[in-house]
Amino acid sequence: MDQLIKVGVKNNQQVLSARDLYNGLEIAQRFSRWVDNNFDIFEENIDFYKCTSSTVVNNGAVREIDDYIITIDMAKQLAMMIRNDNGKRYRRYFLKLEEKWNDPQEVVKRGYEILQDENIQLKLENKKLKPKATYFDQIMASKSLMITTTIAKDYGMSAKAFNDLLKKLKIQYKLGGIWYLYSKYQDNGWVSSSTRMIDGKPRALTKWTQKGRVGLYNLLKAHDIVPMIEKLDITTVTIGGQQ
Structure with a gap:
């Protein structure tokens, strides 16, 4: 499946940039107005998290701008609110991502990776408590x-x-x-x-x-x-x- 938009993982759930979605949906209104008009039905720190991202301005300088990390479920609902081909395309893409994410093999794979991370962390903590004899x-x-x-x-x-x-x-x-x-x-x-x-x-x-x-x-x-x-x-x- 070709990548339509960059998606990461936070707190064991898939997330993405609200600005990336905003740009992909080609929304005409300003980003801040789009947020004010649509984010009120979602819950902060559960469905979305406030953050910043970077953009390059006309003189080549990099400027920090407001952004939000949003969950796949929220992104899917936002795409549904846009009644055009872009909204349909992104919604279908998010549905496929959710289907793959919930596949039993993928669930077992993530569980295995969590166990590995916990095991590595435990070994590091034990090493701090008791230095290994040389x-x-x-x-x-x-x-x-x-x-x-x-x-x-x-x-x-x-x-x-x-x-x-x-x-x-x-x-x-x-x-x-x-x-x-x-x-x-x-x-x-x-x-x-x-x-x-x-x-x-x-x-x-x-x-x-x-x-x-x-x-x-x-x-x-x-x-x-x-x-x-x-x-x-x-x-x-x-x-x-x-x-």
Whole structure:
């Protein structure tokens, strides 16, 4: 359906500019007189709301002028009062808009959008009340050494995948089955090494310090790789239990 006149939504009902309707109906009398002669049968703040709109005058300047936001129902009745082809054309157009607006599928769609808006607003309010803890907060709260597997889980990865990632980013390399930091990182106090006896043989065990976790956090974040806790939560809104 081609747009005959601009229609918006206010307070969950369709509305439009009285001046736009006045111009579309090509009414001969002044706008203020047309309002005085016809608006008295309607109720202000229910059927119409006073506002202003802009117009360009002859010298190109923009001037504010009186206007009204009116409901579709009021617009339809005003069109009926104009006994000409324009009045009939606009009335038919408003009837089609009302029919589409009241279609069950459109009603469900608007309800879904309202639920989405309310859900977003609730999430914003909750975020204001309780700021979300960051991964950096967790690091600062911990003083213990961490094995690679634990840090990898923070990023939703296996230890192998995480080690391979650090290798790819030139943070560490493997030699003789042991991971070592590249020289630019090895003197930063990022890791602590110890030796354990496994099956009667000494085996080196490397753990990350909290300083090392901070270093990894900053390096990985520079590559848009962040811990799971800092990834955007995506909440799916359901209606009637159906996703």
